[in-house]
Amino acid sequence: xxxxxxxxxxxxxxxxxxxxxxxxxxxxxxxxxxxxxxxxxxxxxxxxxxxxxxxxxxxxxxxxxxxxxxxxxxxxxxxxxxxxxxxxxxxxxxxxxxxxxxxxxxxxxxxxxxxxxxxxxxxxxxxxxxxxxxxxxxxxxxxxxxxxxxxxxxxxxxxxxxxxxxxxxxxxxxxxxxxxxxxxxxxxxxxxxxxxxxxxxxxxxxxxxxxxxxxxxxxxxxxxxxxxxxxxxxxxxxxxxxxxxxxxxxxxxxxxxxxxxxxxxxxxxxxxx
Amino acid sequence: xxxxxxxxxxxxxxxxxxxxxxxxxxxxxxxxxxxxxxxxxxxxxxxxxxxxxxxxxxxxxxxxxxxxxxxxxxxxxxxxxxxxxxxxxxxxxxxxxxxxxxxxxxxxxxxxxxxxxxxxxxxxxxxxxxxxxxxxxxxxxxxxxxxxxxxxxxxxxxxxxxxxxxxxxxxxxxxxxxxxxxxxxxxxxxxxxxxxxxxxxxxxxxxxxxxxxxxxxxxxxxxxxxxxxxxxxxxxxxxxxxxxxxxxxxxxxx
Numbered sequence: 001x002x003x004x005x006x007x008x009x010x011x012x013x014x015x016x017x018x019x020x021x022x023x024x025x026x027x028x029x030x031x032x033x034x035x036x037x038x039x040x041x042x043x044x045x046x047x048x049x050x051x052x053x054x055x056x057x058x059x060x061x062x063x064x065x066x067x068x069x070x071x072x073x074x075x076x077x078x079x080x081x082x083x084x085x086x087x088x089x090x091x092x093x094x095x096x097x098x099x100x101x102x103x104x105x106x107x108x109x110x111x112x113x114x115x116x117x118x119x120x121x122x123x124x125x126x127x128x129x130x131x132x133x134x135x136x137x138x139x140x141x142x143x144x145x146x147x148x149x150x151x152x153x154x155x156x157x158x159x160x161x162x163x164x165x166x167x168x169x170x171x172x173x174x175x176x177x178x179x180x181x182x183x184x185x186x187x188x189x190x191x192x193x194x195x196x197x198x199x200x201x202x203x204x205x206x207x208x209x210x211x212x213x214x215x216x217x218x219x220x221x222x223x224x225x226x227x228x229x230x231x232x233x234x235x236x237x238x239x240x241x242x243x244x245x246x247x248x249x250x251x252x253x254x255x256x257x258x259x260x261x262x263x264x265x266x267x268x269x270x271x272x273x
Numbered sequence: 274x275x276x277x278x279x280x281x282x283x284x285x286x287x288x289x290x291x292x293x294x295x296x297x298x299x300x301x302x303x304x305x306x307x308x309x310x311x312x313x314x315x316x317x318x319x320x321x322x323x324x325x326x327x328x329x330x331x332x333x334x335x336x337x338x339x340x341x342x343x344x345x346x347x348x349x350x351x352x353x354x355x356x357x358x359x360x361x362x363x364x365x366x367x368x369x370x371x372x373x374x375x376x377x378x379x380x381x382x383x384x385x386x387x388x389x390x391x392x393x394x395x396x397x398x399x400x401x402x403x404x405x406x407x408x409x410x411x412x413x414x415x416x417x418x419x420x421x422x423x424x425x426x427x428x429x430x431x432x433x434x435x436x437x438x439x440x441x442x443x444x445x446x447x448x449x450x451x452x453x454x455x456x457x458x459x460x461x462x463x464x465x466x467x468x469x470x471x472x473x474x475x476x477x478x479x480x481x482x483x484x485x486x487x488x489x490x491x492x493x494x495x496x497x498x499x500x501x502x503x504x505x506x507x508x509x510x511x512x513x514x515x516x517x518x519x520x521x522x523x524x525x526x527x
Binding site: 050052053072075077078080081082084086087088089090092093097101102104105106107145148149151152 | 276277279280281283284287288291292369370371373374375376377378379380382523524526527
């Protein structure tokens with residue numbers, strides 16, 4: 001079964017056509033990367049899945065977890081968790097108070113609320129951060145955002161650029177959390193950071209100029225990807241000449257072999273460990 | 274629905290306390306309640322203290338003077354403070370985007386508006402009752418027991434006018450998504466209502482008279498039936514504004 005089916009959706013803001021007849025499916029229990037440049041229409045698509053925006057009249061349909069999404073009605077939203085790109089909270093509340101408000105609105109069983117909140121705070125690593133949300137860092141807010149999105153154990157989790165505004169550590173934490181969710185829920189997340197896609201996605205769709213330019217499983221993408229240039233990374237230090245020799249012995253003598261400069265990201269991660 | 278309503282009104286009360294709005298309102302109206310009788314009582318002495326060389330003949334102040342002060346304070350400064358403190362009731366949520374998380378959890382949009390309106394109304398009622406109770410107590414203390422004719426009608430009128438103002442702020446905030454939109458809608462409506470009261474025939478039905486106009490009733494000068502049409506129009510107007518806010522919000526992009 002598909003967790004999400006989008007068929008022939010268009011959306012214009014005034015004269016500008018943001019989405020032009022897009023269709024794609026997201027199978028259950030996968031991590032789906034929704035890739036596109038800034039302004040490609042990712043957020044617009046996500047807001048329509050949540051019923052926060054109305055597709056152009058008479059165009060297509062959106063089916064989430066087997067139910068049709070209707071604008072302005074929040075019926076399907078009990079099955080969907082949503083993490084906005086910059087989640088906003090009531091700064092005067094503490095995380096437990098906020099999650100308890102969310103739980104009551106989502107209609108959770110009164111007895112299970114406390115346990116569920118502790119479980120989620122544990123998952124996102126905020127168990128000890130019991131200060132007012134107003135004093136939270138961006139990364140902490142994002143993690144609390146994941147917790148609030150998961151409060152009602154949704155079948156579908158939609159994250160709008162969850163990592164874009166974060167430092168490398170914050171990004172890694174969010175991606176690790178999303179990876180843990182995989183299997184319990186379907187995750188759709190939009191991003192323009194391709195490295196994130198490679199780390200956790202099973203399937204991807206690329207949105208370009210309001211159309212789906214590419215949709216595929218990551219595995220298929222990789223099999224298809226024969227290339228003249230491949231970069232390798234090892235767990236331990238190796239001798240470049242040795243690598244070239246081994247390859248040559250298999251009939252794949254490299255035309256060029258150079259030692260990669262260490263990426264700033266890896267240096268940063270190591271330095272602040 | 275009922276649970277969502279409870280959860281959200283709890284949040285509203287918590288917010289009022291956490292942002293000090295509740296305490297400011299209660300304190301200001303407590304002050305008005307105390308000041309009104311005090312000012313009435315002290316005015317002749319104050320005037321006497323200022324030696325202007327003129328002889329001002331002041332009648333001995335009565336309980337009625339105390340109530341005149343009460344209506345003046347509540348209807349003018351009180352309403353202005355109420356409006357300023359509640360100007361962000363909707364617009365803060367929109368400008369910060371704090372409703373997005375809650376709406377995407379299936380929170381009904383009607384519940385948002387109703388819970389906010391009811392919570393604000395209760396805070397307003399509590400502030401108003403404190404003001405009224407204090408004023409009443411001081412007035413009895415200074416002038417002994419006072420007969421008030423048509424007390425309920427008289428004192429319900431300013432509260433009802435406050436309700437109309439809260440509903441206006443909510444409608445304006447929902448339409449314009451910012452504080453200025455809220456304030457503009459509220460002040461524009463009050464100007465229109467006051468303009469209408471220039472037409473003699475319409476003034477009987479005009480809710481603008483609710484703010485301080487029922488004072489005549491206490492003095493025993495007016496007939497309750499004169500004010501009932503304005504009360505009914507006011508209640509219908511407040512309810513209509515809340516319904517309109519819900520309808521606007523349902524169509525709004527969040």
